[in-house]
Amino acid sequence: MIEIKGLQNLVWNSYYPPGDKSISHRVAILGALCNDFLEITNFSQGKDCFTTIGCLQEIGIPIEVQGTTVKIYPWKKLKNKVYLDCGNSGTTARLLPSILGGLNIEGLLVGDSSLSQRPMERVITPLKKLGGLLEGTDGKLPIKVERGWRLKGERIELQIPSAQIKTAILLAGLFAQSPVTVKEGKITRNHTEIILKEFGINLDVKEREITVYPGNLVSPMEYHVVGDFSSAAYFIAIGLLSKEEIIEIRDVGLNPTRTAFLEVITKMGAKIQIINEKVIHGEKMGDIKVFPSTLKGIEVPEDLIPNIIDELPLLGVLAAFAQGTTKVIKAGELRVKESDRIKGIVENLKKFGANIMELEDGFIVQGGNRLKGRDIYCHQDHRIVMAMTVAAIFSEGNTKILDSQWVNISNAPFFTELKKIAPNSIIDLSLRD
Structure with a gap:
């Protein structure tokens, strides 16, 4: 379990995501x-x-x-x-x-x-x-x-x-x-x-x-793995929702079949800049500068869903802080991931106070509500843990992520790296199981 104090100041820093x-x-x-x-x-x-x-x-x-x-x-x-x-x-x-x-x-x-x-x-x-x-x-x-x-x-x-x-x-x-x-x-x-x-x-x-x-x-005798874009996405979201700080994501994979999230958030109004692009072992990689942005709701294009499937829980969080309506459909595959992620997104964002409606194959979010911290159970799903942590950082009051240890499935250093950017948000890292 980990406890997060919301609405604290962020500190500019660079984030190097773990290997893909x-x-x-x-x-x-x-x-x-x-x-x-x-x-x-x-x-x-x-x-x-x-x-x-x-x-x-x-x-x-x-x-x-x-x-x-x-x-x-x-x-x-x-x-x-x-x-x-x-x-x-x-x-x-x-x-x-x-x-x-x-x-x-x-x-x-x-x-x-x-x-x-x-x-x-x-x-x-x-x-x-x-x-x-x-x-x-x-x-x-x-x-x-x-x-x-x-x-x-x-x-x-x-x-x-x-x-x-x-x-x-x-x-x-x-x-x-x-x-x-x-x-x-x-x-x-x-x-x-x-x-x-x-x-x-x-x-x-x-x-x-x-x-x-x-x-x-x-x-090939040696192979260097580029930074994991899905892990970087949570820090991109933090940068977008912050008030003043610019976050830089370094050495992250930019494979076009993985970065549909960037296309979607750009449609929502995200301000990002990609620099220092290069190719290593056939994989594109580079740095991403993330600027505070005012987001607006959109209908996510159906053809992008397969290549944004891992980031959809996080997109639900961004939609809750955006102005207007965001609609995600044709994402029924979320129900057969590590947990029923549609249920996990809707259930937990409702606890925070978000206006979100569950669909059979997705969800609809009416953004703009002020979110308040709650005790959150993420159904032992690493992607839900990280998405709800982002929500907690920008919500009023304190939030307890009751099953935070499941982040280790994909991103063991997540909370350690998060503390560098949001040092006042993590109340007691030792509470993590």
Whole structure:
């Protein structure tokens, strides 16, 4: 638990977001498949990414972790049968079946109570179409993976816009007898495609159609992970809602398939400036200057929803402080995340005093109400914890985030870094569980 005192002065500072969570998962998995050494720097400090590391170690991959540096060594012998606890990590649970099948390892993948309620059939079905031998439990975890996969080239059309499903198929394609093609209905984050090319894999990318050609991965020897944009978004929001201070976000990933949040808040009136742009390992990165801004409500374009899905809880908070009405629809995927995020957004913002209405696939916020601190329960969801922390900073009185420890899933340094910018807002950091 952590307590936050609202409406305190902020202190100008630079924020360096932790390593990107999505990229860290993927680079670790691909590094494990190489026949050479790989050193990953600025690796995410989120618990989910260490869950992936732990599962790879359980398979038999030699991995050393030294702070934000991960060293992966060539493996000599892998286990034939494994039991993998994926914890709270949907990425781990959805990507590793492809790896187990490709390496001819029998496995059982399980997760915590939250992950065990999340849909897995969406990844099981396309893998079976490729020739994968795996079964879920009523479309959920546990997933049992059998040995003896004979993967064939296929063209898979995604029914749900999901970078995780796309990645699972592309990873399986590495072990297939012929090329595998994924057709997306809507463009999702493309980290996997970029990273595969960095590891020497031949890909054809044409608009929303990606073809992967089977082949051996070649280690780039070193890989520096750019800053996590989703983690940076909370500090961008703080900068927008502040009265005088300018916040600078440094070395953050600016992949166009991840930054729809910037497009949406710009439509709302956000004043931001992107500087020092460059490309590292195929990923765009740079610095963002954030200026205090007067925001107005908008209807979020439906085509942007898949690439702003992680930031929608935060957008709900910004909408509560904006003038006018903000409407989010076609975001039903929020209901099957770590928690029912639509419920979490609406329930908690109402506690603060916001005027918000729940929809089946989104929410409508009438902004402009003065928010007041309350005791907040975030349903053990890291994104809700961080979003409601931003709301608390700009609300009257004190707020207790009762399950603040769940921030560790994606952004363990969150409250430590927040204290640098809002030193008078965090009353007692030691209260954090």
